[in-house]
Amino acid sequence: MTVAATFEIRFTRYLDPQGRETAALPSFASDPRALVPDYRAMVFMRALDAKAVAMQRTGQIGTYASTLGKEAIDAGIGGVLRKEDVLLPSYRESGVLMLRGVSPHRTLLYWGGDERGNMFPESPHDFPFNVPIGTQMPHAAGVAYAMKLRREPRVALAMCGDGATSKGDFYEAINAGGAWQLPLVVVVVNNQYAISVPRRMQSAAQTLAQKGIAAGIACEQVDGNDLIAVRDVVGRAVERARAGGGPTLLEALTYRLSDHTTADDATRYRSAEELKEQWKQEPIVRLRTWLHAKGAWSPAEEQALAKDAAAHVQKMVQAYLDTPPPGPEQMFEHLYARLPHAYAWQAAELSEESERDVEHHAG
Amino acid sequence: MTVAATFEIRFTRYLDPQGRETAALPSFASDPRALVPDYRAMVFMRALDAKAVAMQRTGQIGTYASTLGKEAIDAGIGGVLRKEDVLLPSYRESGVLMLRGVSPHRTLLYWGGDERGNMFPESPHDFPFNVPIGTQMPHAAGVAYAMKLRREPRVALAMCGDGATSKGDFYEAINAGGAWQLPLVVVVVNNQYAISVPRRMQSAAQTLAQKGIAAGIACEQVDGNDLIAVRDVVGRAVERARAGGGPTLLEALTYRLSDHTTADDATRYRSAEELKEQWKQEPIVRLRTWLHAKGAWSPAEEQALAKDAAAHVQKMVQAYLDTPPPGPEQMFEHLYARLPHAYAWQAAELSEESERDVEHHAG
Amino acid sequence: MSNITLVEGINLALARAMEDDDRVVMIGEDVGVNGGVFRATAGLQQRFGPERVADTPLAEGLIAGMAVGMAAEGLRPVAEIQFAGFAYAAIDQILNHAGRLRHRTQGRLSCPMVLRTPCGAGIHAPEHHSESPEAMFAHIPGIRVVYPSSPAKAYGLLLAAIADPDPVVFLEPSRLYRKFKEEVEDDGEPLPLDKAFVVREGTDVTLVAWGAMLHESLKAADELAAEGHFAEVIDLATLKPIDYDTVLASVKKTGRCVVVTEAPRTASLASEISANISEQALLSLLAPVARVTAWDTVTPMFRLEEHYMPNSTRIAAAARKVLEYQ
Amino acid sequence: MSNITLVEGINLALARAMEDDDRVVMIGEDVGVNGGVFRATAGLQQRFGPERVADTPLAEGLIAGMAVGMAAEGLRPVAEIQFAGFAYAAIDQILNHAGRLRHRTQGRLSCPMVLRTPCGAGIHAPEHHSESPEAMFAHIPGIRVVYPSSPAKAYGLLLAAIADPDPVVFLEPSRLYRKFKEEVEDDGEPLPLDKAFVVREGTDVTLVAWGAMLHESLKAADELAAEGHFAEVIDLATLKPIDYDTVLASVKKTGRCVVVTEAPRTASLASEISANISEQALLSLLAPVARVTAWDTVTPMFRLEEHYMPNSTRIAAAARKVLEYQ
Numbered sequence A, B: 001m002t003v004a005a006t007f008e009i010r011f012t013r014y015l016d017p018q019g020r021e022t023a024a025l026p027s028f029a030s031d032p033r034a035l036v037p038d039y040r041a042m043v044f045m046r047a048l049d050a051k052a053v054a055m056q057r058t059g060q061i062g063t064y065a066s067t068l069g070k071e072a073i074d075a076g077i078g079g080v081l082r083k084e085d086v087l088l089p090s091y092r093e094s095g096v097l098m099l100r101g102v103s104p105h106r107t108l109l110y111w112g113g114d115e116r117g118n119m120f121p122e123s124p125h126d127f128p129f130n131v132p133i134g135t136q137m138p139h140a141a142g143v144a145y146a147m148k149l150r151r152e153p154r155v156a157l158a159m160c161g162d163g164a165t166s167k168g169d170f171y172e173a174i175n176a177g178g179a180w181q182l183p184l185v186v187v188v189v190n191n192q193y194a195i196s197v198p199r200r201m202q203s204a205a206q207t208l209a210q211k212g213i214a215a216g217i218a219c220e221q222v223d224g225n226d227l228i229a230v231r232d233v234v235g236r237a238v239e240r241a242r243a244g245g246g247p248t249l250l251e252a253l254t255y256r257l258s259d260h261t262t263a264d265d266a267t268r269y270r271s272a273e274e275l276k277e278q279w280k281q282e283p284i285v286r287l288r289t290w291l292h293a294k295g296a297w298s299p300a301e302e303q304a305l306a307k308d309a310a311a312h313v314q315k316m317v318q319a320y321l322d323t324p325p326p327g328p329e330q331m332f333e334h335l336y337a338r339l340p341h342a343y344a345w346q347a348a349e350l351s352e353e354s355e356r357d358v359e360h361h362a363g
Numbered sequence C, D: 001m002s003n004i005t006l007v008e009g010i011n012l013a014l015a016r017a018m019e020d021d022d023r024v025v026m027i028g029e030d031v032g033v034n035g036g037v038f039r040a041t042a043g044l045q046q047r048f049g050p051e052r053v054a055d056t057p058l059a060e061g062l063i064a065g066m067a068v069g070m071a072a073e074g075l076r077p078v079a080e081i082q083f084a085g086f087a088y089a090a091i092d093q094i095l096n097h098a099g100r101l102r103h104r105t106q107g108r109l110s111c112p113m114v115l116r117t118p119c120g121a122g123i124h125a126p127e128h129h130s131e132s133p134e135a136m137f138a139h140i141p142g143i144r145v146v147y148p149s150s151p152a153k154a155y156g157l158l159l160a161a162i163a164d165p166d167p168v169v170f171l172e173p174s175r176l177y178r179k180f181k182e183e184v185e186d187d188g189e190p191l192p193l194d195k196a197f198v199v200r201e202g203t204d205v206t207l208v209a210w211g212a213m214l215h216e217s218l219k220a221a222d223e224l225a226a227e228g229h230f231a232e233v234i235d236l237a238t239l240k241p242i243d244y245d246t247v248l249a250s251v252k253k254t255g256r257c258v259v260v261t262e263a264p265r266t267a268s269l270a271s272e273i274s275a276n277i278s279e280q281a282l283l284s285l286l287a288p289v290a291r292v293t294a295w296d297t298v299t300p301m302f303r304l305e306e307h308y309m310p311n312s313t314r315i316a317a318a319a320r321k322v323l324e325y326q
């Protein structure tokens, strides 16, 4: 019996839950003020999230998937990706999208049941919110393949949840990433639950990072509640991929502090104590404590930020509310580049019917 | 940075290509005569295989997938499974099926285009030949789940190729095996090719065994051309699974000495030198050399075996040729437990037509 | 007898089947402690344990494929796909294996499994949560496809599906899950599979529908009745195989027919039924059969779903055209 | 001009498209050095390199999903699924993504990909190698489905499919791959999509078919002609969207119609076409439309495939019935 191969999975953290440094910080963190924009983004995310949940409760949007607790992951990724890179998000990635430049009122449109929520004119190569679990992973492999073929120094970064790692699509895509050494970075947001199913029931794998071993690609774990760690680990993976060094699978450990979506009731399957414990780990307080300790952030700035965030949220809500409702004809407008003649009568009948409806409601 | 987990993949071999012992043998091999039945089975397999290829060439059966080179894997697995276990084969597993008691004339029926090739009355719980790559893996998880639920000391053993390890089904199934600690053993027959695609293009993983790390299950490599090693490693995995110790993924290293199927021409994508080199590793000579060296096998016995094998092959061919052709009505007979009334007219029309055909041919 | 919703009817049937037959097991995402995202399996894990009501890893191909293996090994798995939009990943297993296992082993192995999934639009759900894949399943040989329209039908048909020796795809109209209640007796009595139900007798036109569309059709029948036209309304219930005896008998009586489906028009089950009626009852037809279907477009997000799904207005309008046809 | 087989027509179109447009790339299993198990991509990797003609890991969902990503990023992927029986694993990506990407991003991203796969029975292939999934694909919104019947059509339609800005599922009748040759000019000229072709004019009955069944229909037309009945034969060619203008014009002329498909009957594309003809041309119909289809059973292994597929005898018999109908 001989040993054919050995592997190890590393875990990176710089700030502990109390915001104390546990290791020498990476160079980008040597000036703590440089991380203030990330911190601001995280606070904006949380404010937008709270508003979206409230809007669902009052019937202004439909079911909504909260970002509560994953702000460090979203900010860390958003901070290191370049404009020309391509993000392939799941449904829970409105935070990263905001940092990609996408106006957050699109998030409201999306969960408000409107396709225009996926238009993203500000980041036109990014993929839309992806609801079917894991199916964006092969897309990411295809995007990365195109980049590599054209010798572009660009990266495809795909995000998914812990549950998604059980899907064949996830595995097929990371395996393909390895086979062709694609500029692909996959970030698994391990928030410990796939709706009600806890992480340990998804897989006997001790870590989700080690799923990358099956694909023969670089893989590691990072504390997803530590902005500095996320920025560091994702940044290195993205730059390695950009430089032709191949794909990476990252597992970012965090916790879903919200219900799965507004349609879910997490008290059915997890305890109040567990939730309380996890609140002690959350990323915003952690980063703020550190910034405060470093003298890079003041209570006054915090107050001003809260105001800014509230104003921004209000603006986004207004932009959402001001968007005129979609017309039924939208259903056929972008179905094909040019609607085939065979369906013209359907589009026409649809318009007629909706005009009749309008008349009916007017009359 | 801390280390969250470490892994190693072991490789087992007892006999080198020259049939020399490279390590202390497992106890079942302490009496070399005990391995003669396995050797005989391997020789039978090869004789049957050669005949099947010849029958395809002369149009007596259709496309056929050869077992040439994998006899040690088939014999090793067949030797350790119990009657009550369940085998889930791919299309290339006629060797194991023979050891399960299934009459080899069924293999001819199967590749002769006849569903009765999957009847297996002699091993009624085993699954049929499986052509869609990897789809038998979730079946195996389901079978193992049933066994575990009913507290039966039985094992589901599924086999697939190196190419199959790229399929989501493969991964989803081993992951499920781990999640529930099922009595499941998966043997990957790594014969280095998926039709024309070489092993290295399937995956960047250094070994295919390490795919089990993604599922958090036991996994190791074995020399698939070494009957003793296969028997040892598979035997331990099967007994661990039977005892409630959970699933194992095994990668058995071998080489496809034949074309992919009779419809393939491997000279298009691999060199004569490579093939020649690989013939030096093949399992039958290796075992025979060892048996000879141990004084457990004589040239006279070899001659008698060749005769037995030829006679057996002839009997199987005859059984195949003696099987009356299937009737068209077979198409509806086992479609449902009871054919729904709605399709009765189709079954009737089909019979009428084929009767007309018969008359036509007669007349 | 209790007055329950459709999803409670499902739950009642599942509990009854598990109670009566040890071989019945549930698998799916969130079917365990959470009781299913629609609560269809609520209470079952508490009652029958986590081995018989098991949360699976998140993988639809696995769920369908495991069910095939379990069924072949003698269990009676009832597998839940959380929404029909995610059932497409299970089609490979249903078509290449579930529907074939009995035939390809010539009766040696069989596949008595049920694949349940909520489907259809109308509940303001997120993207990909409002699909109607019935035609794809109905095209697959060797399986049954069942689609209940009421609490009592859900109860009786699901019991029948679980007891059936062959694979059944059981499509549940999520829009009706909590829409209305009905008295259901938990007597373990299955309803017949492969049978359509005449739910309203009439003389002038036949409306063929299933699931949520049955109720739109009944509403349309009310509208028509107010105008003096009496529609016969058929609940197809089993979509594969189709009970054409019942459908044709009705059309031969009324001479006119409208077939309704929530799915896109082309190659839909409405096309199948319309074709068969026209072929089998041409001489009885006083007007061309009409199909009322969703458009041949992507299921839109919910702001437009009302314009996508057929409704009683469109059904009644189609029926009027058919009735006016000379 | 060269006299080539259908599979050579495919190969010629692929080479031409790759030559003319750098964005065109091939992916699939064994498409590279092996040139495809049917040799459809023979020589392409040698000519265009392993990056533009790439063997993929063995995973059909991956192949389809990667093509979506490549297409959205500006390539023109042509993905091969080795046999249609393995394309079911790709349906999820085609339905939930390829057909939807343009719509759900409101025109921002699009998906100009082609998914090629050989299909149909008749070549004595192993199990699962003889499927006809056309109806399932034709049901999917936002895509096109194309099915050539000859070397020249394969060449021209494939060029059109590759150039098309939307996803196309391109189904190739493996039975015709090497059945006959035809003169094909490698002029880069696409044939029109969304158009049916009247391949034989006639007055008495319309036969609608595609792929291998077109040739059975033509043979049936010969038989009928010998009996004095003149069949008009239509090659549907694009199965989604369907060119009903051409089909209906023919049926209105002949008054009689037989629709042929190799796929199981229920919810088949023959049902779709039969329904539409009966609905749109009822007054012109002198007889019920007839469908000649495979049975509603599992594609059998090859010993029985001759009894499963429709053939000219069955088509002619159906046509005679339709012709005799009073």
Ligand SMILES: Cc1ncc(C[n+]2csc(CCOP(=O)(O)OP(=O)(O)O)c2C)c(N)n1
Pocket: A092, A131, A132, A133, A134, A160, A161, A162, A163, A164, A165, A189, A191, A193, A194, A195, A256, A260, C029, C058, C060, C082, C083, C086
């Ligand atoms: C293919 C598929 N199956 C099921 C669902 C229903 N569903 C939506 S979210 C979810 C859990 C996802 O868990 P995870 O991947 O951990 O992501 P999270 O929601 O925790 O971010 C499920 C099962 C889906 N959207 N897609």
Ligand SMILES: Cc1ncc(C[n+]2csc(CCOP(=O)(O)OP(=O)(O)O)c2C)c(N)n1
Pocket: B092, B131, B132, B133, B134, B160, B161, B162, B163, B164, B165, B189, B191, B193, B194, B195, B256, B260, D029, D058, D060, D082, D083, D086
């Ligand atoms: C899902 C699926 N895709 C494609 C094929 C066509 N095909 C048959 S065998 C094969 C290669 C399989 O390679 P491997 O898994 O290594 O098994 P081997 O044939 O080498 O034993 C392919 C691509 C198939 N049968 N099933």
Ligand SMILES: [Mg+2]
Pocket: A161, A162, A163, A189, A190, A191, A192, A193, A194, A195
């Ligand atoms: Mg999660």
Ligand SMILES: [Mg+2]
Pocket: B161, B162, B163, B189, B190, B191, B192, B193, B194, B195
């Ligand atoms: Mg192989």
